[in-house]
Amino acid sequence: MSISNVTLFGALASSITAVEQKIQQSQQDLATGKQVNQPSDNPTAWEQSSVMTASESAISNDVSLAGRVQTRLSSADSALSQAENAITSAIQTATQGSSGTIGASQMQGLAQSVQGLLSDVLNAANLQELGSYVFGGIQTLTPPYSSVGVYSGATASNSATFSNGTSVQESFNGQAIFGDNTTGAIGALTSLGNALSAGNQSAVAATLPALQSALQQLASARTTVGAGLGTLQTMVTNSNSQLTSLQGAQSNLVDANVAQVAATVQEQMLQQGALVNLATELSKMPLVNVLA
Numbered sequence: 001m002s003i004s005n006v007t008l009f010g011a012l013a014s015s016i017t018a019v020e021q022k023i024q025q026s027q028q029d030l031a032t033g034k035q036v037n038q039p040s041d042n043p044t045a046w047e048q049s050s051v052m053t054a055s056e057s058a059i060s061n062d063v064s065l066a067g068r069v070q071t072r073l074s075s076a077d078s079a080l081s082q083a084e085n086a087i088t089s090a091i092q093t094a095t096q097g098s099s100g101t102i103g104a105s106q107m108q109g110l111a112q113s114v115q116g117l118l119s120d121v122l123n124a125a126n127l128q129e130l131g132s133y134v135f136g137g138i139q140t141l142t143p144p145y146s147s148v149g150v151y152s153g154a155t156a157s158n159s160a161t162f163s164n165g166t167s168v169q170e171s172f173n174g175q176a177i178f179g180d181n182t183t184g185a186i187g188a189l190t191s192l193g194n195a196l197s198a199g200n201q202s203a204v205a206a207t208l209p210a211l212q213s214a215l216q217q218l219a220s221a222r223t224t225v226g227a228g229l230g231t232l233q234t235m236v237t238n239s240n241s242q243l244t245s246l247q248g249a250q251s252n253l254v255d256a257n258v259a260q261v262a263a264t265v266q267e268q269m270l271q272q273g274a275l276v277n278l279a280t281e282l283s284k285m286p287l288v289n290v291l292a
Contacts, residue, residue: 016276036049036253048253052246052253056247056250059239059243060243062164062235065162066160066236066239067236069160070232070233072170072171073168073228076127076134076135079124079127079135080225082124083120083185083218084222086120087189087214091215093113093196094204094205094211097204098202098204099201100201107201108196108199110196111197114189114196115193117189118149118186118193121185122147122186125174125178126144134171134172135153136154136174137154137155138171139152139153144174145174145178145180145186153173153175155176157170158171164235166235177221178218184213185215188213189211191203192211
């Protein structure tokens with residue numbers, strides 16, 4: 001059987017082109033660090049990787065959202081703690097003010113201190129974190145309380161919902177926690193201040209049950225906030241673990257073994273060189289090459 005130089009040149013050209021394409025693919029793998037750069041590289045791996053990427057994106061968004069909600073809830077817990085401290089001080093003040101041995105001037109001094117405690121509670125109730133008010137329910141753009149404790153917030157609240165369906169409350173009905181100028185912690189402090197200013201010891205004593213009840217309301221709110229923080233921490237921990245697993249699986253699926261690919265490139269370039277040399281030698285043969 002005889003084969004012309006033209007036929008051999010054609011075969012060599014095809015082989016050289018094929019090797020060049022392989023070199024280009026290997027060099028792309030080296031440049032990107034991935035062995036699957038487009039669907040045609042490995043359709044199944046590409047599809048699986050795309051699903052993983054979407055999952056990673058959703059989980060990363062969850063972690064980011066959880067961080068923001070954690071910031072809000074941590075600030076809410078600090079504000080509630082501040083209010084608890086104010087009410088605890090108010091209980092001590094009311095106990096002192098209801099004593100028969102206290103004088104009128106002392107009661108006036110206590111009244112002024114209660115005004116300071118009331119300001120502390122109002123500041124806590126008007127907490128603003130990350131640009132929105134935490135204790136105004138769904139009304140987050142304006143302070144929920146006036147300077148005298150009138151509540152203008154909403155009763156409904158906002159919750160953050162995550163990709164797995166978990167929902168965590170992130171804003172609260174302040175009136176149910178702090179009360180207003182006639183109820184709850186704010187109402188009790190207002191009544192205590194008025195009673196002390198009036199020098200009415202029996203009225204001062206009458207505020208103690210309301211103050212104790214207000215303290216329980218605040219403690220209950222802190223429990224709710226704490227539960228939300230616990231849920232978020234668990235979710236963040238689990239989400240980070242899922243991200244690590246997904247990233248590992250995706251790396252195994254699409255990442256290139258750089259050392260192995262580099263060695264392959266060297267082999268392919270040697271093969272290319274050998275084919276080019278062979279083509280060069282054949283080009284020097286003017287006659288038909290006959291292979292028996």
